[in-house]
Amino acid sequence: MFFWSVLLHWKYSDHFCSMNHSIFLPHRVYSAAESQNTVFADVAPLLTSLLDGYNVCIMAYGQTGSGKTYTMLGPQSEDDVTLSIEDELELGIIPRATEEVFRLISEKPPGSHWVEVSVVEVYNNEIFDLLAKDSCGRVFGVKRDVVTTKEVHSTIKFLQLVDKGLQLRVKHPTLVHAHSSRSHLVVTLTITTKAVSADSFASSPAQFECTEKLKHIKTKLQLVDLAGSECVGMSGVTGVALRETSFINRSLSALSDVLGAIAEQRSHIPYRNSKLTHLLQDSIGGNAKLLVMLCVSPCQKYLAESLQSLGFGTRARQVQRGQVKKRNLPVSSKSK
Numbered sequence: 001m002f003f004w005s006v007l008l009h010w011k012y013s014d015h016f017c018s019m020n021h022s023i024f025l026p027h028r029v030y031s032a033a034e035s036q037n038t039v040f041a042d043v044a045p046l047l048t049s050l051l052d053g054y055n056v057c058i059m060a061y062g063q064t065g066s067g068k069t070y071t072m073l074g075p076q077s078e079d080d081v082t083l084s085i086e087d088e089l090e091l092g093i094i095p096r097a098t099e100e101v102f103r104l105i106s107e108k109p110p111g112s113h114w115v116e117v118s119v120v121e122v123y124n125n126e127i128f129d130l131l132a133k134d135s136c137g138r139v140f141g142v143k144r145d146v147v148t149t150k151e152v153h154s155t156i157k158f159l160q161l162v163d164k165g166l167q168l169r170v171k172h173p174t175l176v177h178a179h180s181s182r183s184h185l186v187v188t189l190t191i192t193t194k195a196v197s198a199d200s201f202a203s204s205p206a207q208f209e210c211t212e213k214l215k216h217i218k219t220k221l222q223l224v225d226l227a228g229s230e231c232v233g234m235s236g237v238t239g240v241a242l243r244e245t246s247f248i249n250r251s252l253s254a255l256s257d258v259l260g261a262i263a264e265q266r267s268h269i270p271y272r273n274s275k276l277t278h279l280l281q282d283s284i285g286g287n288a289k290l291l292v293m294l295c296v297s298p299c300q301k302y303l304a305e306s307l308q309s310l311g312f313g314t315r316a317r318q319v320q321r322g323q324v325k326k327r328n329l330p331v332s333s334k335s336k
Contacts, residue, residue, distance in 0.1 A: 024310045026294065027317070035089065036074070039293075040096045047100050049289050050191050050219050051108070057222045057283030058093060061252075061312055062295030063305035064228025064235065065177035071293050072225040073166075076179075093293070094162065094187055094223045099155045101189060101221065116149040116190045117158055119165035121183035122276045124247045128183075130165030141168040149190060162187060172244065174235040177228070182244040184251065184276050185225040192218050222283040226252065231305060251276045256312055258284065263318040292316050 030039055049056055060068035069076065074092040105113045119130045121141075131150060132142040152158045170182040194216040227248045230237070237245050254274035261269045262285070271281045284290050294313045296306045 024314060026313060036092060036096070037089065039071070040093060043093055043097065043291065044100055046289060046291055047097060047221070048104060050101065050221055051104055051113070051193065053193075053217060053219060055220045055222075055283045055286070055288040057220075057224065057280060057288060057290045058097065058293070059222075059224035059226055059290075060093075060293040060295055061226050062228060062309045063176075063297060063302060064174065064180050064230050066228065066295040066297045066302075066309075068228060068293075068295045069181060069225050071295055072185075072223065076166075094225075095155065095159060097221065097223060098158045098189065101191065102155055105191075112194055114151060114192050114194075115153070115158075116151050116192070117161055118147045118149045118188045118190075119162055120147055120186050120188075120279070121165070121169055122186065122251065122279065123170050123183035124244060125251060125275050127275050127279065128168075130168050131161060147188075149188075158189075170244075172237075172241045174230070174237050174241065176230070176235045180235075181225070181227050182241070182248070184227050184248075186276075186279060187223045189221040189223075190218055191221065192216050220282055222280060224280070226255075229305060229308060234302075234305075250274070252312075255280075256315060259312075259315050259319060263315060290316070 028042055043058060046056055046058070058072075060071045062068050070092060072092045072094050074087075074090045074095065101115065105115070121128050121130060126143050127145055127147070129142050129144050129146075129148050132144060132148040150161060152161065165185070165187075169185060171179050172182050174180045229249060229252050230245045232242065232245055235241075235245065251274045254270070254277050257270055257273065258277045269285060271277045271285065277284070282288065292313060294309050296309050
């Protein structure tokens with residue numbers, strides 16, 4: 001059971017887009033002049049669901065060069081891919097969402113929540129842990145299915161870990177985008193909520209210790225900067241880059257197939273057809289809330305790719321499975 005919302009980056013301010021006799025009705029449209037802060041203002045309310053017991057996924061989808069990385073991370077230069085908190089106005093959804101999560105946690109009782117982070121890329125249908133080292137302890141970015149998680153207590157520490165991962169992310173130039181990301185970046189924040197209930201106390205005055213039973217529940221926030229869909233004829237890729245394009249397009253097709261299967265309420269959802277969909281299963285299936293940011297190029301020559309992206313958004317909006325059921329959060333209690 002899901003909550004679905006599709007947001008659309010477009011050049012016009014109307015909430016209604018018409019292209020090539022096809023009509024699309026996105027949930028929200030942003031003009032090129034609107035700020036990152038305006039976009040995040042619509043995203044932020046979804047994050048409160050994490051502390052209510054829901055998994056949440058926010059992803060950016062679109063063709064290569066359409067602004068997905070800017071939307072999710074913020075501006076990046078050719079020589080420096082790190083995130084800077086100095087230019088707060090330009091920060092994307094990933095750093096802003098993390099800051100909001102820590103703000104929400106700060107309003108809760110001290111020690112009742114903690115956060116762990118993992119940073120991976122799905123490259124050529126393999127998962128690379130960007131926070132793990134090889135067996136010699138030197139090289140980061142290890143291919144593995146068991147992902148490293150690190151506990152973080154602040155946005156600053158989180159950004160340091162993400163920066164480390166961004167420096168390892170695979171990029172290759174194409175005719176469409178000089179710094180094209182060749183992998184799907186998945187940043188996962190796991191929030192653990194803890195409550196303590198004293199089930200039994202010492203029966204003798206000589207005993208001062210009581211037995212405490214710890215209960216906790218984990219929820220996930222998965223923030224995804226998808227690799228861009230590509231038309232080989234437009235991108236001009238060959239060799240290794242051509243192979244990358246094949247894997248990118250197949251994994252995006254698998255994601256679309258999963259959404260279609262959910263929309264049609266099929267008995268079998270093909271999560272295992274791709275490492276990407278398998279990795280995101282907890283946040284796009286079951287008791288989860290998903291938000292898709294569509295990044296669309298206004299250029300006429302990219303019309304086919306734009307229509308494909310809008311079609312993906314339409315498929316996402318077709319998923320209607322009723323009210324999401326949240327997990328029951330633990331309640332602190334004392335035995336009498």
